[in-house]
Amino acid sequence: xxxxxxxxxxxxxxxxxxxxxxxxxxxxxxxxxxxxxxxxxxxxxxxxxxxxxxxxxxxxxxxxxxxxxxxxxxxxxxxxxxxxxxxxxxxxxxxxxxxxxxxxxxxxxxxxxxxxxxxxxxxxxxxxxxxxxxxxxxxxxxxxxxxxxxxxxxxxxxxxxxxxxxxxxxxxxxxxxxxxxxxxxxxxxxxxxxxxxxxxxxxxxxxxxxxxxxxxxxxxxxxxxxxxxxxxxxxxxxxxxxxxxxxxxxxxxxxxxxxxxxxxxxxxxxxxxxxxxxxxxxxxxxxxxxxxxxxxxxxxxxxxxxxxxxxxxxxxxxxxxxxxxxxxxxxxxxxxxxxxxxxxxxxxxxxxxxxxxxxxxxxxxxxxxxxxxxxxxxxxxxxxxxxxxxxxxxx
Numbered sequence: 001x002x003x004x005x006x007x008x009x010x011x012x013x014x015x016x017x018x019x020x021x022x023x024x025x026x027x028x029x030x031x032x033x034x035x036x037x038x039x040x041x042x043x044x045x046x047x048x049x050x051x052x053x054x055x056x057x058x059x060x061x062x063x064x065x066x067x068x069x070x071x072x073x074x075x076x077x078x079x080x081x082x083x084x085x086x087x088x089x090x091x092x093x094x095x096x097x098x099x100x101x102x103x104x105x106x107x108x109x110x111x112x113x114x115x116x117x118x119x120x121x122x123x124x125x126x127x128x129x130x131x132x133x134x135x136x137x138x139x140x141x142x143x144x145x146x147x148x149x150x151x152x153x154x155x156x157x158x159x160x161x162x163x164x165x166x167x168x169x170x171x172x173x174x175x176x177x178x179x180x181x182x183x184x185x186x187x188x189x190x191x192x193x194x195x196x197x198x199x200x201x202x203x204x205x206x207x208x209x210x211x212x213x214x215x216x217x218x219x220x221x222x223x224x225x226x227x228x229x230x231x232x233x234x235x236x237x238x239x240x241x242x243x244x245x246x247x248x249x250x251x252x253x254x255x256x257x258x259x260x261x262x263x264x265x266x267x268x269x270x271x272x273x274x275x276x277x278x279x280x281x282x283x284x285x286x287x288x289x290x291x292x293x294x295x296x297x298x299x300x301x302x303x304x305x306x307x308x309x310x311x312x313x314x315x316x317x318x319x320x321x322x323x324x325x326x327x328x329x330x331x332x333x334x335x336x337x338x339x340x341x342x343x344x345x346x347x348x349x350x351x352x353x354x355x356x357x358x359x360x361x362x363x364x365x366x367x368x369x370x371x372x373x374x375x376x377x378x379x380x381x382x383x384x385x386x387x388x389x390x391x392x393x394x395x
Contacts, residue, residue, distance in 0.1 A: 021093040023039070025093050028082055029100060030141040032081075033059065043114050044060065049064055059134075059135055071128050076161050082102045084099055085099070105355070108366070128386040139331070142297045142330065158340060160341075160342035164347070166348055172320060174319050176321045180263060181302055184264070187256070188255075193287060208252055215278055215281045219277055222270055264299065267298070271293070275291050303337075306341055306381070316376040350366070
């Protein structure tokens with residue numbers, strides 16, 4: 001990617017489009033983002049942004065601003081991985097890698113935050129502290145945030161910010177909401193053990209298929225009878241496997257699915273009730289069952305005071321802030337929020353399809369708007385944190 005004159009808006013817009021399209025053509029899956037990592041490093045180094053070494057196999061940590069300890073430290077995160085999906089957009093810059101696609105818009109996130117880094121580098125003298133950029137791997141496997149935290153890259157950070165593109169919001173709109181924004185995403189595998197027999201003499205065995213069917217039905221009562229009407233949860237069984245042929249009662253049935261919740265107390269209640277229902281129904285039918293959990297990220301829960309800052313940043317950037325409808329999708333940005341206060345926003349991209357669709361695309365006019373938004377957000381957040389720190393010292 002050629003170095004461009006980034007002060008002129010048309011050149012800067014095209015610069016971000018070129019980055020996004022390059023990433024889109026060469027998607028890499030979670031923990032395989034080696035070429036993506038090299039490209040991000042190259043673009044940042046060309047812009048004069050310093051790279052920080054935290055020993056990550058994939059992903060990039062970079063910094064702009066004052067030396068460590070001189071003022072507040074905030075972090076801005078972008079995820080960089082793609083999905084195992086065959087692209088069906090027909091775009092001239094469609095994925096060149098068979099069976100892999102940026103179907104969730106992480107190429108947009110990465111290009112936008114590189115743009116913010118470039119803009120902030122130009123205004124580095126205005127920064128009242130340091131901005132640390134977390135170009136994070138493996139979001140799709142909900143592993144990358146934990147790796148970044150384990151590396152120490154979140155140490156000293158006082159506030160963390162991130163975003164997800166939102167296809168159903170217009171370009172120029174930012175979704176900012178305090179409290180729950182995205183769901184905890186837990187998966188489950190339930191194994192039901194029975195006793196196999198000939199299908200003509202079911203009384204000689206103990207049919208796990210019947211037990212599994214009753215479990216599926218009983219699980220539907222968890223939300224309707226255990227979750228308050230002003231709260232939210234989803235329990236979905238998405239897979240049921242059992243048997244090998246039409247005339248044999250099998251020994252085992254396996255159920256798989258997901259649970260989505262927006263509040264930690266609801267999450268724990270639903271998970272506990274789930275196990276009680278599964279084991280109880282299995283026992284009632286003389287079978288046994290065990291639950292294996294695929295623990296996902298906790299809910300994305302936005303800090304109230306930082307949400308105000310994020311809303312003000314939208315106004316400064318000339319964008320419209322709205323209160324968005326929460327999404328039941330999961331996001332491992334929430335792991336950062338367990339460590340430090342943070343805000344995650346939805347950036348309007350007016351796309352034709354939802355996330356993870358093989359025809360997913362977005363309006364690239366949102367790229368410079370997103371870069372500009374995070375530039376203003378970083379400046380404002382550092383300004384507010386410095387004032388808060390000074391106020392506490394004087395008080």
